[in-house]
Amino acid sequence: MRRSPRETADSARRITRRGLILGGLQLSVASTLAFRMHHMQVDQADEFRLLAEENRINIRLLPPARGRIFDRNGVVIADNEPTYRITLTREDAGDVAEVIGRLGQLVELDENDLNRALAEMERTPPFFPVTIAERVSWEDISRVAVNAPALPGVTTEVGLSRLYPQRELYAHVAGYVGPVSERDLSRYEDPPPLLRIPRFQVGKVGVEAKHEEMLRGQAGTKRVEVNAVGRVMRELDRREGTSGSDIQLTVDTDLQDYVLARLGSESASAVVLDLEKGDILAIGSAPSYDPNLFVRGISHTDFNALNTNDHRPLASKTVQDAYPPGSTFKMVTALAALDAGLITPDDTSYCSGSFEVGSRSFRCWKRSGHGRVDLTGSLQHSCDVYYYELALKVGIERIAAMARKLGLGQPHPLPMSAVTSGLVPDKEWKLRERGAEWVIGDSVNAAIGQGFVLTSPLQLAVMTARVATGRSVSPRLVRSIDGIETPHMGGEDLGLNPNHLIQVRRGMYEVMNNRRGTAYGSRIIADGMRMAGKTGTAQVVSRITSEADPWEDRDHALFVCFAPFDNPTVAVSIVVEHGVGGSKTAAPIARDIALQALYKGDPPLEAYPSKDRARIKAQQERLAREKVARQTENSSRA
Secondary structure, eight states, X not given: OOOOHHHHHHHHHHHHHHHHHHHHHHHHHHHHHHHHHHIIIIITHHHHXXXXXXXXXXXXXXXXXXXXXXXXTSOEEEEEXXXXXXXXXXXHHSSHHHHHHHHHHHSOOOHHHHHHHHHHHHHSOTTSEEEEEEEEOHHHHHHHHHTGGGSTTEEEEEEEEEEOTTGGGGTTTTOEEEEOOHHHHHXXXXXXXXXXXXXXXXXXXXXXXXXXXXXXXXXXXXXEEEOTTOOEEEEEEEEOXXXXXXXXXXXXXXXXXHHHHHHTTSSEEEEEEETTTOBEEEEEEESOOOTHHHHSOOOHHHHHHHHTOTTOTTSOHHHHOOBOOGGGGHHHHHHHHHHTTSOOTTOOEEEOXXXXXXXXXXXXXXXXXXXXXXXXHHHXXXXXXXXXXXXXXXXXXHHHHHHHHTTOSSOOOOSSTTOOOOBOOOHHHHHHHHSSOOOHHHHHHHHTTOTTOBBOHHHHHHHHHHHHHSBOOOOBOEEEETTEEOOOOOOOBOOOOHHHHHHHHHHHHHHHHSTTSTTGGGOOOSTTOOOEEEXXXXXXXXXXXXXXXXXXXXXXXXXXXXXXXXXXXXXXXXEETTOSOIIIIIHHXXXXXXXXXXXXXXXXXXXXXXXXXXXXXXXXXXXXXXXXXXXXXXXXXX
8 A cells, every 4th residue: 555645754754853863862972982082091091001000910929948958868857848728818808807706616726826917917918818827737728618608818728838857856956947037137138038928937046047048949930910909810920939959967867866865854965976077977965845846936835944944955055055174175285285395195293182383272183182193194094183283384375276276266167056166265365355364273274174164065076086086177067968068077187296196095095994094984895896085074163063962053074085996987075064973974975875876776785894784775775665756756746
C-alpha cells in the first residue's frame, strides 16, 4: 500500500528531529570527553606525570647463604638451616592488634619476640613485612595457611638461619651470629645496604665476627614494580646471591669434645698445638654455653644466668684471659741465663727455703728448702730460690727479651675475640705505666712468673712448642678457605743454642719421669710416648692457699707439656682457675689430653701407671656415656 505525500513528509520530519537530538547528544558527549582529555592532558599533566614516575621499578637485595664452618675432618661446626617464619605487613593488616590476637589462637607466640616485632614495626614503613615468629613448625604454617582469609597481612616464608650443631664445643671459637644492631652499623662509615635487611644476621664474636665479610657472601637482587606509596605490585626478575666462603678450621672435633669433657665443671682452659704446622688441634674454655641461644636474641633470663656465673662461661679464657704463669715461666729465665752465658747447666745454688733481697725475704714454695740444685734439679723440683738468684745475674731486660722470643707478651693473630697480648714487663714499661723505677724485687718476682708477668693459655702453649722444637711455631686456626689452604705456622729456627734447649727439655723430662719430680704422678709410661712438662702455681692472694680456703682465694693451677719427648708432635697448656696446685689439678688433665691427642682417641690403659688404670678406665667409660648422651641430645634438638 502506497503512502500518501503527507505521511511521507511527516515521517521525514520525525526522522530529522530524532537525528538532531541524537547528534546533539553525541556532540555533547564528545565535547565532554574533549574537555576532560584537555583537563587531564594539560591542566593535570604534571600530577599524572609524577604518579607515572613513582609507579616504577625498584631493585631490592636478597640475603645470600652464609658460608659454613668445618673442623679439620669436615665435621660441620656452623651450618645454615631452612626455617619457617611468619611475617606481618602493617599496611595490609589494618587492625594489627586484632590480627595478632587471631594469630595467637593458632600459633604460640613468644612474648619477647612479639614485643621485639612490634617495636620494629614502629620503626619500619607500613608496607614492609616484619617477622612475628621464627622457627615455627610445619603444622603451625599449615594452620596459618588454612586461615589466611581471616589473617590479612600475615604471610609465611622460608628462610635460612644459623645453626651450631656442636653447641657448646665451639662457642668460644666459632662464636655466633645475631641480628644487625646499631653498634654493628656504627663500625662502618657507610654501612653496606645488605645490613639494612631486617633481621639480617652478622657475626658477633669469634670466627663468625673476624671473618664476617668473607662468610657473608654477596647479595642477590630482585626487580619489583612498586606503586606511588612503595608497595610491591609484582616481581619482574630475580638473581640469587653468591654464598659466602666456606672456612675449614684446624681443630679436631673428637679431641675438642674430649677436652671440654675432661675439664668438666672446672673454670679452666686448655690448648693443644700441633708442632709441625702450628695447627690448633683443640682450644677449650670451660664452662661453655650454647651459641644457638644468641642467634635469635637471647632472653634476659638465659643471659643473666650466664653473665652472673662465677665460672664465667661467656669468657674465652684461652685467648682473652691473662694469668701469672708461675713456675711455667722458669724455662724462660733459665734460657735467658744460658743464652747470656751467665751460667752453665752444672752450676748450682743452695736453697735454704728463702732468699734475702735487702730487707725483704723471698720464700721458696718448700719452706725447708731443696738444698743444692743445678739447672735440671731446679726445674725438676721447681726450686724458687735458684731462680731468685738467677734474676739478679740476668736482669729483667734479658728475661723479657727471651720471653718475647718464646711468644709471650704479644697477641697471636687468631680470628677469635679479645685476643690478649699478655704482659712481659721491663724497666721502660714500669716507668711508663706505673710512674716508678724498676727495683730488684720486681726482677725476683718476674723470674718465677709472678709480679707483673701475665700470659694467656694460648701463649703458654706457644712457649712450650718453641722450647720443644727450637722453632718460632705460631698458632694457626684457619686451615683453608674455600678449599685453598692458608700458610702453615711451623716457624723458622729461633737461633737459640741447641744445647741450651736440650738442657731445659731434660729438666722438663725429669719433672715428669723422676720419682722426685713435681708431676711424677701424672707421667706417661708407654714406650715412645714419654712426656716432658712443667707445673706452675699462680698466687691469687698474698699467701699460700689450700682447698680449705674459699674458692675465689685459691691459687691458679697451671701445667705445660710436650710429647713424645724424643720426637715432639704436640704441646699442651692447662690453666685451672683456683685449682690450688699445678701438680695435683692441672697435670693429670694435661696428661690425659696429651694421650688423647697422641693416640687420636682413647689410649690403651697400659699407657698409664698401673695405680691409675682402674680410675682411668672408669673415667673413659663415664666420658663415653656423656658423649653419647650429648650427641643424642644434639640430634633431638636438631
